Amino acid sequence: MRTTDFDYFLPEECIAQRPAKPRDSSRLLVFNRDDDHVEHRIFHQLPDYLNANDVLVLNETRVIPARLKAQKIPGGGRAEVLLLHRLGDMTWEVMVGGGGLKPGKKLQIINGPQAQIREDLGGPRRVIVFSEAITPMLDRLGEMPLPPYIHTPLEENSEYQTTFARHPGSAAAPTAGLHFTPNTIAAIEDKGVRIAKITLHVGLDTFVPVREDDPNKHPIHSEWCHVPLDVVQAIKTAKEAGGKVVAAGTTTVRALETAAHTSSHQNIPEFEGPTSLYILPGFDFRVVDAMLTNFHLPRSTLLMMVSAFASKEQILQLYKMATIEGYRFYSFGDAMLIL
Structure with a gap:
């Protein structure tokens, strides 16, 4: 096979x-x-x-509306966070988009809390810790994570x-x-x-x-x-x-x-x-x-x-x-x- x-x-x-x-x-x-x-x-x-x-x-x-827009701290460069698995109240396994997103890097979620990258899991996967629980805010902050082959909003x-x-x-x-x-x-x-x-x-x-x-x-x-x-x-x-x-x-x-x-x-x-x-x-x-x-x-x-x-x-x-x-x-x- x-x-x-x-x-x-x-x-x-x-x-x-x-x-x-x-x-x-x-x-x-x-x-x-x-x-x-x-x-x-x-x-x-x-x-x-x-x-x-x-x-x-x-x-x-x-x-869950798991796609979050963010800015890098410092500098304000654009980044994206895609929530995968909740590991704790404020800790998630995620996929990230954007350069330089190494452990210790801080992010500002647009209209939401700050977050810090704790661990690099390889490829685009990271463990990230938010400054407060993100789950109650997802309906307000997040976008639906459509598959990559769907291009129509x-x-x-x-x-x-x-x-x-x-x-x-x-x-x-x-x-x-x-x-x-x-x-x-x-x-x-x-x-x-x-x-x-x-x-x-x-x-x-x-x-x-x-x-x-x-x-x-x-x-x-x-x-x-x-x-x-x-x-x-x-x-x-x-x-x-x-x-x-x-x-x-x-x-x-x-x-x-x-x-x-x-x-x-x-x-x-x-x-x-x-x-x-x-x-x-x-x-x-x-x-x-x-x-x-x-x-x-x-x-x-x-x-x-x-x-x-x-x-x-x-x-x-x-x-x-x-x-x-x-x-x-x-x-x-x-x-x-x-x-």
């Missing part, structure tokens, strides 16, 4: 710059792994593929937030969840499908392509997640009734399979903590029966995960088909349901 096995050509015009309006008017490519059958639908038709004994699992993380921050987002902590949206509207969720519940919710805080490493020739040598990133007891019970009930566990997004897949692989028992346990689970072709899926996901970047760990759930050959063929059919790719793009 080589990283180049997960490469594909995508015309730039296929990269969605704006979300669909309404959210559930995005397209939905439905693929059945058993017979290779493909259907082209609209996202609001998702309930057609769910049954009363199924459980749909969503990630209710909330994206948001009309409002809620566009890059799921309608069910609750727990702040992500540097990127769980994009499969962006398609859901309250009406879609209500239609799913009307069919007797149980809605369950986990939390996984998405890091920016999710966008980093695999640069090693051998994907197994890629240093996989860690993300914090929580699979609560009520989700565990909902999954157990669905499995016992012959229903399927439908994971909305690769983040949900990662959280559920992390919990399952911490135990040797058949039942999934409750889990809370960091996960470094790396899902490549050949992975043993213990929980997830169906996956709802967007179309992912070439050579990305997310594309590799999807290629583990179906096959690499099937996924790349579907991506080629989606390109020809005019599907929109990446964070604001269309969705795929893999059964």
Whole structure:
């Protein structure tokens, strides 16, 4: 297995710059792994593929407006801080933009507190200490950290937030969840499908392509997640009734399979903590029966995960088909349901 096995050509015009309006008017490519059958639908038709004994699992993380503009002290040169992980009330792991940002350097956050760089973690990553807690100020000071391939500004921050987002902590949206509207969720519940919710805080490493020739040598990133007891019970009930566990997004897949692989028992346990689970072709899926996901970047760990759930050959063929059919790719793009 080589990283180049997960490469594909995508015309730039296929990269969605704006979300669909309404959210559930995005397209939905439905693929059945058993017979290779493909259907082209609209996202609001998702309930057609769910049954009363199924459980749909969503990630209710909330994206924080983590991009902060700053000035260097002294001198006033421009800098940028992108919050990644909160290490304490005033201490964060961040990515910085600007020259000369070494340990000891001070920054003035525009219209906010001062900060000092404590540690160089390599590359653009730093540990930074603010003069006061920054979290309560983020809605006023911060901007949403859009992926680098989206060049069109948001009309409002809620566009890059799921309608069910609750727990702040992500540097990127769980994009499969962006398609859901309250009406879609209500239609799913009307069919007797149980809605369950986990939390996984998405890091920016999710966008980093695999640069090693051998994907197994890629240093996989860690993300914090929580699979609560009520989700565990909902999954157990669905499995016992012959229903399927439908994971909305690769983040949900990662959280559920992390919990399952911490135990040797058949039942999934409750889990809370960091996960470094790396899902490549050949992975043993213990929980997830169906996956709802967007179309992912070439050579990305997310594309590799999807290629583990179906096959690499099937996924790349579907991506080629989606390109020809005019599907929109990446964070604001269309969705795929893999059964």
